[in-house]
Amino acid sequence: MSIVTVILSRAFKAFVTLLAIAVLNFCLLHAAPGDPAVVLAGEAGAADEQMIEQLRERFGLDQPFHVQLGKYVGSVLTLDLGYSFRQGAPVAQLIAERLPATLLLTLTAFVISLVLGIAFGVAASARVGKASDSLLTTLALLFYATPLYWAALMAVLIFSVWLGWLPGFGYETVGAGYTGLARAFDIAKHLVLPALTLGLFFMAVYMRMTRASMLEVSQLDFVKTAKAKGLSGPAIRRRHILRNAILPVVTLAGLQAGQLVGGAVLTETVFAWPGIGRLMFESLAARDYNTILGVFLVSAAMVILFNIVTDIVYRLVDPRIGAKA
Amino acid sequence: MWKRFSSNIGAMLGVVLLLAVIAVAIFAPIIFSHTPWQMVQRPFLTPFTMDGLPLGTDTLGRDVASQLAYGARVSLLVGLVSTLVALLIGVPLGALAGFYGNWVDEGAMRFTEFFQTIPNFALAIVLVAIFEPTLASITIAIAIVSWPPVARLVRAEVMSVRKREFVDAARLAGLSRPRILLTQVLPNTVSPIIVMASLMVATAILLESSLSFLGLGDPNAMSWGYMIGAARTVIRSAWWLSFFPGIAIVLTVLALNLIGEGLNDALNPHLSRKGKA
Numbered sequence: 001m002s003i004v005t006v007i008l009s010r011a012f013k014a015f016v017t018l019l020a021i022a023v024l025n026f027c028l029l030h031a032a033p034g035d036p037a038v039v040l041a042g043e044a045g046a047a048d049e050q051m052i053e054q055l056r057e058r059f060g061l062d063q064p065f066h067v068q069l070g071k072y073v074g075s076v077l078t079l080d081l082g083y084s085f086r087q088g089a090p091v092a093q094l095i096a097e098r099l100p101a102t103l104l105l106t107l108t109a110f111v112i113s114l115v116l117g118i119a120f121g122v123a124a125s126a127r128v129g130k131a132s133d134s135l136l137t138t139l140a141l142l143f144y145a146t147p148l149y150w151a152a153l154m155a156v157l158i159f160s161v162w163l164g165w166l167p168g169f170g171y172e173t174v175g176a177g178y179t180g181l182a183r184a185f186d187i188a189k190h191l192v193l194p195a196l197t198l199g200l201f202f203m204a205v206y207m208r209m210t211r212a213s214m215l216e217v218s219q220l221d222f223v224k225t226a227k228a229k230g231l232s233g234p235a236i237r238r239r240h241i242l243r244n245a246i247l248p249v250v251t252l253a254g255l256q257a258g259q260l261v262g263g264a265v266l267t268e269t270v271f272a273w274p275g276i277g278r279l280m281f282e283s284l285a286a287r288d289y290n291t292i293l294g295v296f297l298v299s300a301a302m303v304i305l306f307n308i309v310t311d312i313v314y315r316l317v318d319p320r321i322g323a324k325a
Numbered sequence: 326m327w328k329r330f331s332s333n334i335g336a337m338l339g340v341v342l343l344l345a346v347i348a349v350a351i352f353a354p355i356i357f358s359h360t361p362w363q364m365v366q367r368p369f370l371t372p373f374t375m376d377g378l379p380l381g382t383d384t385l386g387r388d389v390a391s392q393l394a395y396g397a398r399v400s401l402l403v404g405l406v407s408t409l410v411a412l413l414i415g416v417p418l419g420a421l422a423g424f425y426g427n428w429v430d431e432g433a434m435r436f437t438e439f440f441q442t443i444p445n446f447a448l449a450i451v452l453v454a455i456f457e458p459t460l461a462s463i464t465i466a467i468a469i470v471s472w473p474p475v476a477r478l479v480r481a482e483v484m485s486v487r488k489r490e491f492v493d494a495a496r497l498a499g500l501s502r503p504r505i506l507l508t509q510v511l512p513n514t515v516s517p518i519i520v521m522a523s524l525m526v527a528t529a530i531l532l533e534s535s536l537s538f539l540g541l542g543d544p545n546a547m548s549w550g551y552m553i554g555a556a557r558t559v560i561r562s563a564w565w566l567s568f569f570p571g572i573a574i575v576l577t578v579l580a581l582n583l584i585g586e587g588l589n590d591a592l593n594p595h596l597s598r599k600g601k602a
Contacts, residue, residue, distance in 0.1 A: 017442055032455045145578035147531055149538050150553060150571035153560055161561050255441075262446025266535055270557065280447075281539055284454055292454055299447045307442070 003315065010311065014304040021300050022076040025293045026069055032289065081294035086286040091294035095276055099298070101171055102275030104187075105194055105267065106260050106302075113199035114206055114253055118246065121210025126237060128215065136207070143204035148263050152197040152270040159193060166192050171274050190271075198267040202256060209252055213245040220244075247318060254310030258303040329591040336587020342580035346397050346573075353394035361392040361547040372565045383552070383566050384559060392547050393573050399548040400577060403464050404530040408522055410468035411529075415475025416511075416518065422476070423483030424506045434480070437473045445470035449532060453541045460543045467532050471525055478521055482514035516592040520585055527581035534574050549574050 075082075081091035124136040143151075160168025172178070172186050217223070218241050226236045265277035272278065276295045283291040330336055349356070359365055364386040365378065372381040372389070380389035422433035452466035486492065487510055495509045536542060537550030538557075549570040556566030 017439060020439060021443065028451065028455050033457065141579065141582065142575070145527070145531075145575050145582055147534055147538075147550075147553075147571065147574050147578075149535060150567070150574065153553065153557060153567050154571065157560055157564055157567075258442070258444040259446065262444040265446065265450065266538065269539065280450065284450070284540060287454070289455065292451060296444075296447050296451050299444050300442065303444050304442060 003312065006315065007308070007312065010308045014301075014308065017304060018297070018301060019073065019077075021297055022073045023069065025076075025297060026072045028293065029289060076297070081297065082290035084283070084288055084291045086283065086288040087291070091291050094279060094291060095294055095298050098274055098276045098279050101273060102261075102264055102268070102277060103302075104191065105198065105273060105275060106264050108191060108195040109198035109202070109264075109267075110253070110257070110260055112195055113202035114249075116199070117203040117206025118210045118249060120203070121207040121249075122214060122237065122242060124207065124211045125214035125218070126233075128211075137211070140204040140207045143200050144208075146201065148197065148201055149266040149270055151200055152194070152267055155193050155197050156270065166190075168193060169272050194267050194271040194273050197270075198260070198263055201263070202253075202260060205256065206249055206253060209249050210245065213248050214241055217241045217245045247314075250310065250314055254307050254314070257306035257310070261299045261302050261306075264299075326591050330587050333587045333590060335583045336590075339580040339583030339587065342576055343584065346577050346580065347401065349394050350397035350401055353391070353398065356394060357388065357391040359388060359391060361387060361395040363387060369559075369563050372569075380569050381565055384555065384563070389552075389566065389569060392552055393549070393569060395547040396549040396552060396570065396573065397577070399460070399543070399546045400530045400533060400574070403460065403467065403533040404526040404581075407464045407467035407471065407529045407533075408525045410465060411472040411475055411525060412518070412522060414468065415472035416479050418472075419476035419479030420483050420506060420511060420514075423480035424487055424502075424510060426484075430480070433476070437476045440470075441473045443470075446532065446535065449536060450539065450541065453536055458536075458541045458543055460546055463533060463536060463541070463543060466536075467529050470532070471529060475518070475521060475525075478517060479514060482517060483510055486510045486513045520589045520592060523581055523585035523588055527578045527585065530574065530578055530581070 079092050081095070083089075084091050084094060087094055120136055120140070124133045127133045156168035159165050167173070167190050171190055172183065173190075176186065178186050214237070218237075223236060223240055226240050231240075264275060265280050267273065268275045268277035269281040276298060280292055280295040283289075283295070365388050366375065366382045366386050368382055368384050368386040370378060370382040370386070373379060374381070378388055378390065380393065383389055383392070418433050418437070422430040422437075449466045449470045452469060453462055456462040456466075483506075492505060492509055495505045500509070533542075534548065534550030534553075537548045538554040540551075540554060542548050542551040542554075552570040553567045556563060556570075560567055
């Protein structure tokens with residue numbers, strides 16, 4: 001299969017999945033206790049009789065179920081995610097405004113967790129059985145059991161409140177009026193804690209996986225051959241073992257993308273990071289279902305996109321996969 | 326098998342930790358004379374300063390230690406029940422897919438894949454938000470986002486077991502297909518399911534605490550996530566209110582993970598040896 005066919009088939013599958021999620025969203029709105037029109041207006045929205053009547057008409061809530069479903073899915077396909085009465089703006093616009101912050105956060109956390117996870121995993125496997133290996137493995141086990149939002153809170157407490165090293169709140173210094181490089185540096189400083197805490201859990205996952213995978217590959221015959229050729233330990237690890245051991249880790253990382261996007265809701269809540277996760281949190285208290293479901297749909301779309309990208313990268317890195325499929 | 330498990334220091338540490346948490350959860354009403362909702366002292370009492378209130382009080386003057394003890398009940402209950410429900414969905418689906426193959430397999434796996442694509446924490450949030458936060462809705466939401474890995478595991482196990490000779494023998498003996506699946510194939514897939522289930526309880530506890538942290542906990546049940554969520558805004562003045570519940574979660578989840586790994590090593594010794602070499 002050529003790369004183009006792969007992309008096309010994946011895109012088709014993504015489309016079907018998103019369609020299914022739109023249908024699921026519609027069913028959820030109708031399963032919510034109470035009148036769907038009132039649900040759509042949201043508890044916090046000033047839902048007077050006239051507005052509810054308008055809503056009922058606009059969404060055709062007096063029409064048969066399948067007509068309503070068609071209307072809903074049709075509007076989602078044209079990127080109309082409904083209106084947030086709480087925020088007084090279309091949901092699609094609210095999400096579009098906040099999406100860049102979330103993309104920046106999740107992508108940074110993804111890269112950090114993957115790079116550090118693989119580095120620590122390789123380090124641990126090279127010192128297997130020694131004290132430093134046990135230390136790294138134990139730390140990974142601890143991070144693995146730590147709730148994301150709690151790690152974030154403790155990071156704020158230590159590095160922001162007590163030590164004062166890094167800002168623990170927001171996306172950039174409000175009112176500082178930085179431009180260009182100074183602004184980028186300011187944002188980067190604000191990004192450190194959220195990205196690190198979001199990446200911590202996943203780093204632990206990738207580290208354990210890398211370590212196990214390295215140890216497994218190091219048992220194979222070609223490694224013995226490399227040793228017999230007289231290559232040094234680090235050279236074997238880097239050029240022979242790591243190259244093969246890294247593949248399952250990348251696969252896992254692609255699959256974990258969904259968890260990363262979900263975790264962003266927690267991280268953004270703690271750090272007041274103005275992304276779609278924070279938007280979802282704000283909408284929870286207001287019972288702003290349109291916005292909640294909109295964020296849900298967009299985060300699913302992000303996950304699908306992420307998976308396609310990892311898949312393509314993977315095929316480019318390892319030509320054997322293209323040949324097999 | 327027990328010998329292998331009990332010689333694993335980590336796993337035994339996990340068992341001791343978990344037993345301690347279970348004991349606290351069971352005996353909470355005996356240890357504490359007041360409920361976690363009762364105001365017992367002035368608010369923001371610092372820990373280790375007053376006898377009888379070792380962990381201090383929260384923003385409303387409620388005993389933090391008592392809240393922790395009652396929180397253990399919610400965590401363990403939701404973790405256990407949601408895992409059972411996830412098994413009830415995942416095991417039959419995976420078993421049917423793996424045993425019957427063809428279109429059953431195709432359909433079941435498409436369905437599973439769909440649920441695996443959806444970001445599971447986001448789905449859990451949506452479900453609990455829409456169906457109102459109660460212990461039941463939280464438990465079911467967690468089960469709904471946790472079953473896909475079970476279905477995949479059971480499917481793979483069943484597919485490999487059903488090709489074995491004793492299954493052919495059972496068929497020759499005239500057993501019906503459903504009976505072969507139930508009495509011959511499924512019992513041979515139990516050990517990996519047990520390992521996965523113990524790790525799922527840990528994940529479920531993390532999920533429950535994350536939901537309560539966001540304010541999606543049952544308003545009638547004290548939980549660790551709720552405690553941290555409520556203390557989030559006062560972290561500068563009262564660090565202990567977020568610190569202790571977090572430690573409780575870490576210890577409980579760690580205990581379950583250690584037990585899960587110990588079980589894995591004890592039940593699948595050939596796999597663990599490979600990892601340790």
